[in-house]
Amino acid sequence: xxxxxxxHEVRTDQRGQEEVVEQLCRLWPRAEVVxxxxxxxxxEGLRAARVREAALRLLHRSDGRQLxxxxxxxxxxxxxxxxxxxxxxxxxxxxxxxxxxxxxxPMVSYVHGPARSMWDPRMRTYGDTGRVARRxxxxxxxxxxxxxxxxxxxxxxxxxxxxxxAGRIRAWWDRHAEVxxxxxxxxxxxxxxxxxxxxxxxxxxxxxxxxxxxxxxxxARAAGVQLVVAGAGPSRPALEQMAGRRVQFVGQVGAxxxxxLYRRCAAVVVPGEEDFGRVSVEAQACGTPVLALSAGGSLxxxxxxxxxxxxxxxxxxxxxxxxxxxxxxxxxxAYDPAQLRRHAESFAPGRFCRDLQVIxxxxxxxxxxxxxxxxxxxxxxxxxxxC
Numbered sequence: 613x614x615x616x617x618x619x620h621e622v623r624t625d626q627r628g629q630e631e632v633v634e635q636l637c638r639l640w641p642r643a644e645v646v647x648x649x650x651x652x653x654x655x656e657g658l659r660a661a662r663v664r665e666a667a668l669r670l671l672h673r674s675d676g677r678q679l680x681x682x683x684x685x686x687x688x689x690x691x692x693x694x695x696x697x698x699x700x701x702x703x704x705x706x707x708x709x710x711x712x713x714x715x716x717x718p719m720v721s722y723v724h725g726p727a728r729s730m731w732d733p734r735m736r737t738y739g740d741t742g743r744v745a746r747r748x749x750x751x752x753x754x755x756x757x758x759x760x761x762x763x764x765x766x767x768x769x770x771x772x773x774x775x776x777x778a779g780r781i782r783a784w785w786d787r788h789a790e791v792x793x794x795x796x797x798x799x800x801x802x803x804x805x806x807x808x809x810x811x812x813x814x815x816x817x818x819x820x821x822x823x824x825x826x827x828x829x830x831x832a833r834a835a836g837v838q839l840v841v842a843g844a845g846p847s848r849p850a851l852e853q854m855a856g857r858r859v860q861f862v863g864q865v866g867a868x869x870x871x872x873l874y875r876r877c878a879a880v881v882v883p884g885e886e887d888f889g890r891v892s893v894e895a896q897a898c899g900t901p902v903l904a905l906s907a908g909g910s911l912x913x914x915x916x917x918x919x920x921x922x923x924x925x926x927x928x929x930x931x932x933x934x935x936x937x938x939x940x941x942x943x944x945x946a947y948d949p950a951q952l953r954r955h956a957e958s959f960a961p962g963r964f965c966r967d968l969q970v971i972x973x974x975x976x977x978x979x980x981x982x983x984x985x986x987x988x989x990x991x992x993x994x995x996x997x998x999c
Contacts, residue, residue: 617700633645699720701722795965901919
């Protein structure tokens with residue numbers, strides 16, 4: 613059995629990247645995870661794996677919060693010693709694939725998404741910073757892009773979480789990527805027996821400007837429908853100020869409460885452009901349709917008219933009106949829970965593991981046949997990258 617090094621970025625919660633890493637560890641029990649921080653919040657399956665923390669611990673404060681990306685992360689990643697492994701697997705969103713794999717060891721990068729806040733100015737949240745600070749932020753983003761584009765030549769194969777992510781990889785990195793959706797725990801998220809739907813919409817996720825939770829809150833108020841907002845984040849005070857009396861904030865919820873909300877709500881609302889759309893799949897696994905912006909990962913996770921409704925405003929300033937219109941006329945009884953469930957099951961962990969196993973096996977076979985690595989990287993990029 614092969615022994616991979618899995619380079620994992622800096623999170624300690626169960627969502628997203630952690631589920632990918634956990635499945636990779638189950639697929640290859642001899643794998644070693646190179647990451648920044650393991651603590652009591654880390655998923656049990658990941659804590660049970662062989663973990664090497666030291667290489668990236670520079671990226672965290674003592675309270676577990678991530679340090680600023682620039683200046684610390686490139687140096688920390690480039691110190692990781694990955695010799696002795698059969699293959700390097702990176703789980704990338706910000707900087708994981710900046711790691712230098714030793715000569716002769718192939719690299720496969722699973723990409724949740726190039727950092728949109730660095731590549732797309734529309735995704736940057738400047739807050740109340742002045743003009744000088746904004747220019748400095750833009751300059752940092754430009755330096756990041758140079759490093760990120762160079763590092764993107766390192767992997768032998770790039771694997772994207774969605775077609776939307778593959779498109780950004782092509783546009784920003786000039787690389788082709790295969791598409792393999794991330795695993796979703798559809799065994800946990802499943803319909804409740806004999807439950808009738810309640811008359812409320814659900815937003816579940818972080819409360820950040822880029823998530824466009826403000827559009828969901830304003831649309832619910834305009835449509836006169838009930839909306840439950842499950843999640844935490846810096847946008848909550850502003851959202852509470854604009855919310856009407858039928859918008860309820862329940863804060864961050866655990867997996868059991870989230871599953872109950874999925875089961876009870878009339879539909880889940882996805883107002884922003886997602887890289888993949890895990891919430892959409894979890895909701896459908898519980899037999900609940902989705903009302904999502906027709907963009908990004910939702911184009912992969914929601915089948916328009918079958919598992920939910922994809923809406924698209926003509927102009928950005930019509931987003932609230934467009935979503936309010938869809939919420940006002942949405943009929944959850946038009947969707948078959950069994951069909952929703954079948955669609956969600958196509959994102960089960962088994963499919964993810966099979967597809968990744970085939971890709972890694974193919975890369976190793978190509979290296980063995982050639983006798984040497986056939987890599988996109990140039991000799992200069994074998995040195996550590998800086999930003």
